[in-house]
Amino acid sequence: MTMTARALGIDPGSVRIGLALSDDLGCMAHPLQTLKVNKQSALEIAAIAAEKGSKVIILGLPRNMNGTYGPAAEKSRALAAALEPLTSARVILWDERLTTAAATRRLHEAGRNSRDQRQVIDQAAAVQILQDWLDANTPAPDTSFES
DSSP states (O other): OOOEEEEEEEEOOOSSEEEEOOOSOOOOOOEEEEEEEEHHHHHHHHHHHHTTTTTEEEEEOOOOOSSOOHHHHHHHHHHHHGGGOSSSSSEEEEEEETTEEEHHHHHHHHOOOHHHHHHHHHHHHHHHHHHHHHHHSOOOOOOOOOO
C-alpha cells in the first residue's frame, strides 16, 4: 500500500456492517459508519470505497479459535466475491478473531455501557480489523541514528 492510499475496513455481520476508514497516510483507522445488511450491501460498500478513494478494502474473515472457518466466514467470502467486480479497490480477507471482544473492551474502558455500545460496536470492530491490518502492513520507522 502506498503512503497516500486510503483503506476501508469492514466488520461484516448478519444484521449490521461496520465500516472504518484509514487516514490519508494509511496509519490510523477511524470509525466511519454502520450499514444495515441488505441485498444491496456490496453496492453500497463499493460506492463508499469509491467516494472515499479507498484503494484497498479489508474485510473481516471470522475464524474459530482453532483456526477453522464456519458459516460466518462463508458469508464474508460471499461478500468479498460480490464486491470484487464492483470496485477497483483490492479486496483482502483479514482474520478478525477477537476483534469484537477487543472493541467491546475498549468501549467499556471508555465508559460506554452495553446499550450505548450497540450503536457503535460494529464500527469499533471495523476499526480494530483495519488497524490490525495497517499495523501488520506498515513498515517500521527507521530508528537508527547516524553519528
